[in-house]
Amino acid sequence: MLNLKFIQDNPELVVEKLKKKNFDASSIVSEIIDLYKQKNSLQAQADNAKAEMNQISKEIGLLFREGKKEEAEAAKERTSVLKENIKQYDADFSAIEEKVYELHVMLPNLPAEIVPIGKGADDNEVVKTGGEMPQMETGALPHWELAAKYKLIDFELGVKLTGAGFPVYRGKGAQLQRALINFFLAEAAKAGYEEVQPPLMVNEDSGFGTGQLPDKEGQMYHVTEDNLYLIPTAEVPVTNIYRDMILDAKDLPFKNTAYSACFRREAGSYGKDVRGLNRLHQFDKVEIVQIAHPEKSYETLDQMVAHVEGLVQKLGLPYRILRLCGGDMSFASALTFDFEVFSAAQEKWLEVSSVSNFEAFQANRLKLRFREEGAKKPQIAHTLNGSALALPRIVAALLENNQTPEGIKIPEALVPFTGFDMIS
Known part of the structure; x- marks a missing residue:
C-alpha cells in the first residue's frame, strides 16, 4: 500500500x-x-x-x-x-x-524508474539470454504427446477426477516432479534460505497483506463457508509470517523458501496456448522470499535473479530474462524480471519464473517493520519474492528439448534426485 x-x-x-x-x-x-x-x-x-x-x-x-x-x-x-x-x-x-x-487500496504500487513503458507482454525488454537452443529432429513431439507416449502425465484422468487443468502425474512423471521440487529446495538451502512448509489456504488478512486482495479475488479459489482462499503461490503465506512484526535491522535479510501446490482459476484461459502443462489450475512451485533492508533491496533482487538463472543453467535449458514493462507488471510490484525457457517442439518461449521487488508496498499492508539499533521509531521493510521454480513449463521444456530416439534424457544435475538418467 x-x-x-x-x-x-x-x-x-x-x-x-x-x-x-x-x-x-x-x-x-x-x-x-x-x-x-x-x-x-x-x-x-x-x-x-x-x-x-x-x-x-x-x-x-x-x-x-x-x-x-x-x-x-x-x-x-x-x-x-x-x-x-x-x-x-x-x-x-x-x-x-x-x-x-x-x-x-485501489492504488497499485509505483513502478521503479527503470521499468519500461508499455502496454503488455510485447513491450517487455529482453535483458539477457543464455543456454543453447536444442537442434530438434523432424517430427519432434510436444510435451503432451511425450507424456502420453511414456505414460508420465494423464490429462484425461485429471479431467475425470476434477476437471481440465488438474493433471495426474504417474510413474516417472511423478518422480520427475518430486525430483525437481527436491532439487530446487536443495539449491535454495545452499543459498541460505530456510525452508518452511506453509498452509495451502489463507485468510483474508493474508491475501490483503501481499496484494492478492482485493485485486485478484476473481482468480483465487474461495472456500466460501470458511472464508478462506486456496493460495495462488507460497509467497502469500510465507510473506505473511512476518505480518505485524518489528524485526531487528541486524537480523535482515530474512530468507525463506517453500514448496507448495498452487491454485489459480485462470478464468478466461482457453485455446492452443493452454494445452498440456502450459496453463494449469493446480501446479507445483518452489518459492523464495526475502525481507530486506530498503537500502539493500535492489541488491537483493539482483541476487535472487542470479539464483533463478543458476537453476535454469543447471537444467541446461535455453532461457531469456525480461524486464517487465509497466503494463505487464503485477498490482503490487515495483520491478519484476520474468524468466522464460524455450520449448523446442512448440517453438515458443514459456514463462517459468517471476522475481519481484515490492519495495514497501506489501510491508505497509503487513505492518512489517524493522528497527535500527538505538532508533526510537521503526521503519518499513522491503519484501521480495521469486519462483525458483514453477514446475509445469519447466517439465514441458525438459521433455521436449531432451527427447531423443532412445527416450528423454534427464539433465545431469537432476539425476541424483530422480535416480534415473533416461525416460524410455
Whole structure:
C-alpha cells in the first residue's frame, strides 16, 4: 500500500508514475486529497467544539455558586449540544477514513524508474539470454504427446477426477516432479534460505497483506463457508509470517523458501496456448522470499535473479530474462524480471519464473517493520519474492528439448534426485 502522506504531498507524481502501469489514478488521488481537506476542516470544528465545551464546563460551577441558575442551565444545554456535535464529527471522521481506505487500496504500487513503458507482454525488454537452443529432429513431439507416449502425465484422468487443468502425474512423471521440487529446495538451502512448509489456504488478512486482495479475488479459489482462499503461490503465506512484526535491522535479510501446490482459476484461459502443462489450475512451485533492508533491496533482487538463472543453467535449458514493462507488471510490484525457457517442439518461449521487488508496498499492508539499533521509531521493510521454480513449463521444456530416439534424457544435475538418467 502506498504511504498516504506521500500521496497527499505528491499527488501529481503518484498520478504520473502510475500512468506507466496504464492506471489512471487521477480521480482516486483527487478524491483522497478532497476527503482529507474535509477531515481537516472537521477536525478544526471538533477541536473548537471541545475547547468551548471545556471552557463552559469550568464556568457552570461558578455560575451556580453565584446564584446564576438560568445562565448555568443554559450553559449545560449548550454543552449537551456540543457533545452531540462532537459525536457527529467522530462519525463523520470514521466515514471519511473508511472511504479513504476504500480508495487507498485501489492504488497499485509505483513502478521503479527503470521499468519500461508499455502496454503488455510485447513491450517487455529482453535483458539477457543464455543456454543453447536444442537442434530438434523432424517430427519432434510436444510435451503432451511425450507424456502420453511414456505414460508420465494423464490429462484425461485429471479431467475425470476434477476437471481440465488438474493433471495426474504417474510413474516417472511423478518422480520427475518430486525430483525437481527436491532439487530446487536443495539449491535454495545452499543459498541460505530456510525452508518452511506453509498452509495451502489463507485468510483474508493474508491475501490483503501481499496484494492478492482485493485485486485478484476473481482468480483465487474461495472456500466460501470458511472464508478462506486456496493460495495462488507460497509467497502469500510465507510473506505473511512476518505480518505485524518489528524485526531487528541486524537480523535482515530474512530468507525463506517453500514448496507448495498452487491454485489459480485462470478464468478466461482457453485455446492452443493452454494445452498440456502450459496453463494449469493446480501446479507445483518452489518459492523464495526475502525481507530486506530498503537500502539493500535492489541488491537483493539482483541476487535472487542470479539464483533463478543458476537453476535454469543447471537444467541446461535455453532461457531469456525480461524486464517487465509497466503494463505487464503485477498490482503490487515495483520491478519484476520474468524468466522464460524455450520449448523446442512448440517453438515458443514459456514463462517459468517471476522475481519481484515490492519495495514497501506489501510491508505497509503487513505492518512489517524493522528497527535500527538505538532508533526510537521503526521503519518499513522491503519484501521480495521469486519462483525458483514453477514446475509445469519447466517439465514441458525438459521433455521436449531432451527427447531423443532412445527416450528423454534427464539433465545431469537432476539425476541424483530422480535416480534415473533416461525416460524410455
